[in-house]
Amino acid sequence: MRVLVTGGAGFIGSHLVDALMETGNEVRVLDDLSAGSLDNIKRWLNNERFEFIKGDMRDSGTVKEAVEGVEAVFHLAANPEVRIGAQSPELIYETNVLITYNLLNALRDSSVQYLIFTSSSTVYGDAELIPTPENYAPLEPISVYGGAKLAAEALISGYAHTFGFRALIFRLANIIGERSNHGVIYDFINKLRKNPEELEILGDGTQRKSYLHVSDTVEGMLKIFEYFGKGSKTVDFYNLGNDDWITVGEIAEIVSEEMGLKPKFRFTGGVDGGRGWKGDVKFMRLSIEKAKKAGWRPKLNSYEAVRMTVRELLKSL
Known part of the structure; x- marks a missing residue:
């Protein structure tokens, strides 16, 4: 496939890029390098199947250019620091909600069939049911970061149902x-x-x-994406944890x-x-029974x- 990985020079993103490249895909990375590093993806920089775009997703034009000609978008770009939400909620909004909104608007008139989004266990807040399943409710985040991830999830669901692409949302435990x-x-x-x-x-x-090792995380994302592709759901949610x-x-x-x-x-x-x-x-602690069934x-x-x-x-x- 031709895929875009936002945040592909970051921690999880670069491991995902490795796996996608190693299995023969054409990969484009969009990253502003604020949290990521070119060192993480340097082995691919001269590969003909790889393209790197340095750009800020807060600029809608940059995002629109990045999604051109790809079939799937793995959206990992985000500010990963939960604690910063208390000091700078506006930054969490811009680097989680706004960039997702810009991406979704770019998808409206694109060839993208699939959006895969890395959300977070923080959307559950202080869950009263542990291990926590995907259908737990009500979702009540207790951090600005968790609220931003939940807002992004909701936007993705709305856009997918309205504009005809399919979305797979992963709620991640602590990835290390x-x-x-x-x-x-x-x-x-x-x-x-x-x-x-x-x-x-x-x-x-x-x-x-x-806690979940990044190698298990990437394997889970790709295996469940393959499983999701064979189904018919417009939007689906999977916990990835231990x-x-x-x-x-x-x-x-x-x-x-x-x-x-x-x-x-x-x-x-x-x-x-x-x-x-x-x-x-x-x-x-997340329930991973649904992921096991996949x-x-x-x-x-x-x-x-x-x-x-x-x-x-x-x-x-």
Whole structure:
């Protein structure tokens, strides 16, 4: 296929680009390099099946040009930092909702048949049902980031039903792995390199969430996209996560162990009952039964994914 990957120089996006290129697709990447890096996709830059466009999706003309001649769009471009929503809600709006709106308007008069969007587990908020299935309601995000992802989902559904393309929406757990440049593991490694004696841990350490390695994530996206393509639904939703979960305190222990350190853990206590920050979902585990029925299951559990990620980041950072 001829595909566009928005945010394709970023963490998850570049791994998706690798998989798409390795399976013979023609791939175009649109990225402003604010969070991504050309280093992530440098192996493809001179390949005749690959095209890179440096551009900001807040400019509608750039987006319209990028979708020309492609059959599918994998829309991963976004500001990935949940915490920034409390300080800069306008930035979260622009880099999640506005860019999605610009993309959808560009799709109206294009040849694109499929839109694949990476949403987030944050759309569920503090779910009362765990593991949380795709049909859980009401969706009540507790962060501006989660609200922006839910707004993007709603726009995508409306446009798909109105303008005749099909949309596949993935609600992702915490995705980790090589090339990630934010998140708890990345932060812990950098903090311990600055001070091997003590590790500051945001919150009370009991926050418990599901973590999925990026290799499993990309495999899930492509396998379920293939499954979705054989069906007839205009819009469908799939959780991608793990059957287990792990606490922040346990992650701190794994990072310390892999670095050969025994630091003192200093918990900040957090906000709103031990959360790391305002809007942090304290407990998150997604139901992945629907994804399993589509033929996918993760190879690494949360503990294995965390340990592998620590080793990958220690080599690259």
